[in-house]
Amino acid sequence: xxxxxxxxxxxxxxxxxxxxxxxxxxxxxxxALLADPALKTEARNSERRQLIQKELDRRIDWATVAxxxxxxxxxxxxxxxxxxxxxLFSRLLEETFIDKFETHHxxxxxxxxxxxKIIDEYASVKAxxxxxxxxxxxxxxxxxxxxxDWRIYDVLxxxxxxxxxxxxxxxxILAKSSYEKLVADLRAKIPQAVAVAASxxx
Amino acid sequence: MKKAYLEFVVGVFxxxxxxxxxxxxxxxxxxxxxxxxxxxxxxxxxNAGGLHPGTPVVIAGVEIGRVxxxxxxxxxxxxxxxxxxxxxLQKDTIASIKTxxxxxxxxxxxxxxxxxxxxxxGGAIRDTQPAMDLEALIGKYIQGSLAKPDDKGQPPH
Numbered sequence: 001x002x003x004x005x006x007x008x009x010x011x012x013x014x015x016x017x018x019x020x021x022x023x024x025x026x027x028x029x030x031x032a033l034l035a036d037p038a039l040k041t042e043a044r045n046s047e048r049r050q051l052i053q054k055e056l057d058r059r060i061d062w063a064t065v066a067x068x069x070x071x072x073x074x075x076x077x078x079x080x081x082x083x084x085x086x087x088l089f090s091r092l093l094e095e096t097f098i099d100k101f102e103t104h105h106x107x108x109x110x111x112x113x114x115x116x117k118i119i120d121e122y123a124s125v126k127a128x129x130x131x132x133x134x135x136x137x138x139x140x141x142x143x144x145x146x147x148x149d150w151r152i153y154d155v156l157x158x159x160x161x162x163x164x165x166x167x168x169x170x171x172x173i174l175a176k177s178s179y180e181k182l183v184a185d186l187r188a189k190i191p192q193a194v195a196v197a198a199s200x201x202x
Numbered sequence: 203m204k205k206a207y208l209e210f211v212v213g214v215f216x217x218x219x220x221x222x223x224x225x226x227x228x229x230x231x232x233x234x235x236x237x238x239x240x241x242x243x244x245x246x247x248x249n250a251g252g253l254h255p256g257t258p259v260v261i262a263g264v265e266i267g268r269v270x271x272x273x274x275x276x277x278x279x280x281x282x283x284x285x286x287x288x289x290x291l292q293k294d295t296i297a298s299i300k301t302x303x304x305x306x307x308x309x310x311x312x313x314x315x316x317x318x319x320x321x322x323x324g325g326a327i328r329d330t331q332p333a334m335d336l337e338a339l340i341g342k343y344i345q346g347s348l349a350k351p352d353d354k355g356q357p358p359h
Contacts, residue, residue, distance in 0.1 A: 067316045068316055070316060071313065071315055072292075075316065142329065158339065159248075159249070159332045160331065161298070161329070164329075164331055
């Protein structure tokens with residue numbers, strides 16, 4: 001197994017395996033939180049969400065995800081608008097992720113890490129998520145080094161990049177309406193996302 | 203008199219034929235424009251699904267380059283492309299492989315990013331999205347449908 005990992009992954013630094021190790025740690029921590037019976041009560045629901053949020057905040061570089069998703073439209077916005085956008089978009093994504101985790105974690109069978117590639121301060125980690133119905137879903141994490149931490153700036157699910165998906169959507173929305181409308185839509189979606197997540201059984 | 207007329211007609215046809223050849227070679231030469239004047243960048247795709255030299259590289263539906271070569275490096279497709287001079291690619295540009303229609307020609311689409319740093323000539327597009335494997339996705343969907351419990355709520359057998 002180790003040989004296979006070495007063969008598939010190509011590392012150019014002595015810290016080979018660090019990106020995978022950090023992703024594995026965050027994933028395992030989140031899965032543990034989701035499975036913890038002590039946290040499954042109504043009363044501790046929001047505490048559990050906050051703990052999961054903390055894990056995600058450590059591993060995901062929300063500012064880069066938001067900026068990258070807005071793409072060529074980013075430079076046109078003022079500093080204040082950019083800050084606001086990062087805050088809104090990352091909140092929306094985070095609520096959506098946590099909701100998905102809570103809804104689907106029971107279907108999860110296992111996560112296997114297939115290999116990583118590091119070039120300078122960028123890395124990509126390939127994994128596959130198997131669900132209990134025997135379907136295998138390829139996942140690729142793209143990370144950038146920030147001090148000792150490797151932080152995610154994009155994730156590909158079934159080969160589709162999250163950032164690229166949002167770039168296309170934002171391009172379309174901004175072509176048809178305005179930036180103000182986009183922000184208003186994001187704002188409106190957040191309480192919806194929070195409500196959906198809160199309605200998940202613990 | 204008749205012979206002169208005949209020769210004249212032959213001459214006209216010859217002129218038209220040469221004219222067509224000239225037009226054709228100008229058209230083909232236009233395709234070499236990028237190769238002579240543009241700058242080269244490369245990108246690695248986990249699935250290059252049907253890319254070949256000459257495949258168009260497109261931003262917002264506009265052709266701004268061509269694929270120069272496709273090779274294999276460390277089990278990934280290494281694609282070299284020539285980009286029109288004057289087209290700036292940000293460091294976080296994403297390159298993806300799209301199909302014209304559902305079963306048409308492949309082309310590379312570049313989606314501009316937000317980075318202030320441009321990709322230098324000879325540099326690489328770091329973030330790529332592989333060609334969508336439609337057959338695999340359909341297979342997964344079928345597999346998924348088969349795995350669902352039947353109407354009586356019995357688990358799949």
